[in-house]
């Protein structure tokens with residue numbers, strides 16, 4: 001990011017930055033974990049389990065915390081979700097397990113399932129104990145493309161089931177958006193890489209970083225070289241705004257977050273005095289809050305529909321608001337305001353729904369001054385990378401309920417397929433389910 | 445405002461709340477604080493013959509339940525470890541300074557008449573209101589032929605009580621050990637020996653836990669442990685039952701009782717008094733929260749009495765006692781069934797799984813789109829209360845009386861009873 005008088009690095013001291021980017025939800029200590037665990041009723045046929053995309057047996061793992069069987073507790077979690085540690089940090093639990101905890105009805109305060117899940121998985125990872133063993137070798141080899149949550153989850157399950165796996169990852173580091181996308185304060189202390197190490201400690205999984213499908217590898221070659229292929233390539237492209245030539249000062253939120261996550265020193269990261277974020281999802285929230293934490297003075301998030309339509313949850317919206325992010329709704333970008341080639345503001349049009357529920361401009365306008373803008377308008381897939389014909393569905397890979405694509409022997413999961421919301425936990429589940437289906441297929 | 449003053453085993457007290465013989469009544473310093481806080485009396489920590497005993501360090505262990513600390517407390521302490529004369533001087537001083545409070549001295553000496561005579565003379569010199577004979581301590585002293593080893597043999601209880609009554613005019617309360625099969629025997633023995641009352645329960649023999657790393661019982665003294673005495677909220681039901689046994693026994697009906705065991709608040713105290721106790725004693729709750737708890741005990745009890753229209757303790761004392769009957773006299777035609785309030789239900793499923801696996805498969809779980817509901821199958825429900833007890837939501841499951849008031853019938857004349865007493869033979 002180029003610097004200008006209003007886009008500067010080092011707005012805050014090292015100390016202040018360190019404080020701002022501390023763990024947003026510090027871990028529970030032993031005593032508090034026990035107390036929290038004891039709030040769980042140990043429900044029968046518990047609603048929280050059904051709300052977990054990976055179907056972790058939540059009452060069971062929580063009860064094991066209270067009994068002191070932390071290892072068993074971690075096993076309950078990780079046997080269903082090998083990224084239970086990351087999910088404990090990044091899942092929007094308010095719309096998943098905690099959202100349906102029966103404790104809400106009574107006390108408006110769910111059991112802190114995420115925090116407890118972190119307690120058990122942290123405990124286990126600290127021990128470096130890979131609970132699982134591999135089944136006898138099947139003699140089959142599988143290529144996994146993409147080392148994000150979907151790919152790693154698939155690879156781990158395949159290796160457990162006795163197959164040999166090679167993961168090809170385009171980037172320098174494994175872990176996908178866990179490493180390059182998730183907000184910094186959700187996963188501190190290099191957790192993403194520690195988790196990768198933990199997953200790989202099972203054995204049977206080789207990784208090759210800096211190798212890209214479409215550039216260095218061909219799908220048809222992988223298909224003949226391996227017994228099966230899994231695609232967990234996520235979404236490589238971001239959506240753009242079509243409102244004229246983009247001036248200096250407008251950035252992609254995802255790219256900036258990637259820089260932030262990889263920065264060795266946050267002081268070197270320039271940030272603007274005034275920031276406008278365009279979008280309504282978690283990425284928009286994350287970039288808004290992180291800008292504020294980097295020292296931006298004034299951050300406004302602008303969304304074209306109402307707060308209830310934002311894909312960011314209520315909890316996320318409130319989180320942004322307590323970090324002094326202003327949220328404005330029913331405004332859509334109309335044009336960039338530019339001075340000396342540099343962004344100086346954005347002209348927005350007020351919006352409303354017409355009688356048939358379609359979003360319409362109202363032909364009334366509002367100009368907001370700013371020094372920079374972040375676009376957080378969602379991601380889309382890069383599909384030029386397959387030279388084989390793969391069926392698509394709404395711009396993503398079409399798959400059946402087990403993750404099989406239209407090409408026999410090729411599976412896919414995670415953000416690059418249609419099913420599910422784009423969450424880490426869904427990617428993990430889809431990787432796992434695909435692995436189970438591939439295992440059956442490979443053994444037939 | 446209700447009048448809380450009472451007489452316990454002939455000893456007048458401004459209220460029924462006494463500090464039990466234990467660390468909180470160990471010395472002048474504590475007892476003065478207790479009286480300042482409002483306690484009606486104390487039973488001084490048990491005195492013995494010099495030289496004083498010696499205690500170990502690491503003395504207490506406890507049971508925690510769902511975050512509740514000290515549900516049960518266990519200890520290996522012995523009687524007072526201070527010289528007899530120091531204790532006596534302090535007792536004298538406190539009684540002079542607080543003449544309206546009950547000061548009772550707990551005693552435990554070897555099982556011979558000479559020692560008892562000796563210590564009774566000493567106690568009489570302090571102006572104390574009475575003595576309590578510690579026949580209860582389950583550890584340390586019983587191995588020396590004192591405490592529970594006396595309390596477990598009704599003949600000894602009677603003998604020692606008689607020595608005391610023959611050698612002193614002081615009111616004498618006999619403190620009973622619960623480590624016995626039938627509490628009525630030592631109570632009867634105390635009465636025959638001339639006791640003015642009994643107090644119960646002392647602590648229950650217990651090992652509170654084992655440390656699974658060191659394999660030491662806890663509390664651990666250099667890797668070793670011993671059985672101790674168990675007390676605190678966990679033992680209240682045992683104490684309440686033993687109180688009722690003595691209060692109902694035709695032979696000891698009128699024997700004054702000072703109840704002890706898990707009493708932590710005014711409600712507990714009211715329950716014991718309604719079962720027939722003249723007063724109560726408290727130890728663990730004070731060890732947990734300090735003497736200040738008596739403020740709520742006094743206030744709570746008087747407000748409740750005002751509300752109920754009881755003017756003094758005697759007005760409600762023993763009212764629950766007549767409702768304790770032997771099982772065979774319970775009405776077999778009384779019938780209740782569980783009722784679930786669907787509005788309050790949070791769908792935890794606990795009533796279902798407990799009835800399904802442990803009772804009578806009388807709760808049906810219905811799955812709807814994304815939610816569940818629970819319904820009682822009346823024909824199967826035996827009215828056991830289990831579901832109501834496990835339900836985490838207050839008043840969500842209630843038990844409703846469904847019988848049509850069929851005539852009272854108990855086991856003694858039930859057709860299924862081979863030994864039924866029938867009118868026509």
Ligand SMILES: Cc1cc2nc3c(=O)[nH]c(=O)nc-3n(C[C@H](O)[C@H](O)[C@H](O)COP(=O)(O)OP(=O)(O)OC[C@H]3O[C@@H](n4cnc5c(N)ncnc54)[C@H](O)[C@@H]3O)c2cc1C
Pocket residue numbers: 090091092145146147148149150151168169170171174175176177178181182183186211212213214232233234235236254257282283286385413414415416421422423424425427
């Ligand atoms: C900014 C941001 C914040 C987010 N915050 C949260 C959150 O808080 N909680 C939550 O649950 N979810 C969050 N998400 C969503 C979550 O990160 C994704 O749903 C999840 O990472 C999807 O996993 P995946 O494995 O499908 O894809 P990715 O994580 O994107 O991983 C795909 C991997 O494939 C590699 N790859 C791509 N193309 C190729 C190729 N041609 N050859 C080889 N390798 C390739 C990529 O380099 C990458 O490592 C966030 C997403 C973003 C963008």
Ligand SMILES: Cc1cc2nc3c(=O)[nH]c(=O)nc-3n(C[C@H](O)[C@H](O)[C@H](O)COP(=O)(O)O)c2cc1C
Pocket residue numbers: none
């Ligand atoms: C409702 C109920 C009924 C019981 N009935 C019997 C019985 O018929 N025979 C018996 O020996 N013990 C009976 N017990 C005692 C239990 O077997 C057991 O000894 C006791 O509950 C202590 O174990 P716990 O660790 O489960 O509390 C009963 C217990 C309960 C709660």
Ligand code: SF4
Pocket residue numbers: 039040041042043046047048049058059062100101102103111113792
């Ligand atoms: S719904 Fe809540 S209380 Fe019930 S099992 Fe799940 S976490 Fe525990």
Ligand code: SF4
Pocket residue numbers: 781782798799803804805806807820824825826827828829830831832
């Ligand atoms: S009262 Fe007992 S039998 Fe009836 S529904 Fe409840 S648990 Fe089942």
Ligand code: SF4
Pocket residue numbers: 784785788789790791792793794795796818834835836837840841
């Ligand atoms: S135990 Fe109570 S709250 Fe839980 S399902 Fe049964 S009735 Fe509902």
